[in-house]
Amino acid sequence: MTPRRGLxxxxxxSTFADFAALTIIVCGVALVDDGIAWRAxxxxxRIVAVWLLLSLLWAAxxxxxxxxxxxxxxxxxxxxxxxxxxxxxxxxxxxxxxRTELGVARRASEVRGGNPVDFRWRPFRNRxxxxxxxxxxxxxxxxxxxxxxxxxxxxxVVLFRGAAFIALxxxxxxxxxx
Numbered sequence: 001m002t003p004r005r006g007l008x009x010x011x012x013x014s015t016f017a018d019f020a021a022l023t024i025i026v027c028g029v030a031l032v033d034d035g036i037a038w039r040a041x042x043x044x045x046r047i048v049a050v051w052l053l054l055s056l057l058w059a060a061x062x063x064x065x066x067x068x069x070x071x072x073x074x075x076x077x078x079x080x081x082x083x084x085x086x087x088x089x090x091x092x093x094x095x096x097x098x099r100t101e102l103g104v105a106r107r108a109s110e111v112r113g114g115n116p117v118d119f120r121w122r123p124f125r126n127r128x129x130x131x132x133x134x135x136x137x138x139x140x141x142x143x144x145x146x147x148x149x150x151x152x153x154x155x156x157v158v159l160f161r162g163a164a165f166i167a168l169x170x171x172x173x174x175x176x177x178x
Contacts, residue, residue: 003078004067010079011059011161016052023051066162069169072178082161084149086168093143093175095136102134105174121147123167130167134175145171 027044070077075088095115102108102119109129111119116135123130135144149164 003076004063006079007066007077007081008059008063010082011062012055014082014161015058016055019051019055023048062162066165069166073169073172073176075169075172077165081165084164085146086148086164087144087146088168088172090143090145090172090175091141093136095143098134098136098143098175101175101177102171107170108174121167121171123163123170128163130164132167132171134171143175145175147171 026047030043030047066081067077070081080086095117098117099111099113102111102117107122109120109122111117116133119132119134120129121132122128130147130149132145132147135146136142137144145168147164147168
């Protein structure tokens, strides 16, 4: 299975499973209202089918959005894109440039200098933010970027699934000057 398909399947399973309890409750209400009858079973089947269709659409849209945000950055989009901590290594970006780029970025806040550079990053237009750390290794000239899902961006929030990956891609794009 390709990494993108794996991501799609993981999103589909998790989205459908997140709302399985709600679907069961709605189906149960339909069965209680109408009793055990073919009509009630048909209505319950339609509810499950509609939720499956909505889960498919959501998983397809979210997969496409994660692929699009990583386009051109040499960051692999796989099932790991849904993890709460994301890392990436860049080369040729000095620490002074890291501080400058993060200091002027509109989405960055609470930038604390030194090595490593700690900051908060807002991947969306709301107050939810991710915690980031950029470490520069002088001996190799590598810059290590780590982003962790912060306040209100946990992996358990359906709408923010993959938010740490989106934040990582935005930080990398900012540091590369794109």
